[in-house]
Amino acid sequence: MIETLKEFTFEAAHQLPPFSGLHGHSFLVQVFMRGPADPVFGWSHNLYEVEKSIEKVRLRVDHTYLNDIPGLENPSLENVARWLWDALGEEITGLDRVVVRRGADGQAEGCTYSAAEPARAH
């Protein structure tokens, strides 16, 4: 079994009343996938294919107001992670977990969303 990682970033605005008013973040997302190793290349996921899948999802949130996106009316870190999990899971076989971070190194905050059950197998 191999675990593969791909990161991406997106910029977005949100608010979370009553805790925070309108403001923006640079989000860092780490996507972890697991699967059996290809006998020739040794990988579980071809990153060329993964990048295409991730870009489709990234474009749905980049430079948006997250509260306007169906399912993200309350865009806490946790709800963003779950939304990304659902969207990425439609595209990527063997999705294992999604980590979402915001804030500078040393001050970042974030969360991890993973399946309650073993990784999806399409």
Ligand SMILES: Nc1nc2c(c(=O)[nH]1)N=C([C@H](O)[C@H](O)COP(=O)(O)OP(=O)(O)OP(=O)(O)O)CN2
């Ligand atoms: N577990 C979580 N707790 C809280 C969250 C969350 O997403 N997950 N969010 C909030 C509020 O949005 C809170 O006001 C955080 O605001 P935000 O600007 O997003 O983050 P910071 O307060 O750290 O602001 P900086 O701009 O990064 O200084 C509360 N709890």
Ligand SMILES: [Zn+2]
């Ligand atoms: Zn915020």
